[in-house]
């Protein structure tokens with residue numbers, strides 16, 4: 001009878017242990033999947049909502065408006081991706 005109870009206790013502990021390990025594995029797998037779903041998210045933060053993509057007048061690169069150099073010329077604004085491009089067009 002005692003042997004039976006010990007066996008039961010051991011199997012309950014074993015199940016609890018396996019469940020804990022499995023949930024830990026599932027959690028880390030989920031996190032890994034979420035990181036895979038968003039490539040480059042860590043290196044390049046997503047542009048704020050409402051940010052428009054603008055084309056560099058010099059080289060044609062598209063970038064969020066907030067990262068571009070803006071030049072107001074009368075009516076329309078023109079955008080450059082870098083100071084180098086701004087110099088090239090000037």
Ligand SMILES: [Zn+2]
Nearest residue numbers: 056059081085
């Ligand atoms: Zn450019």
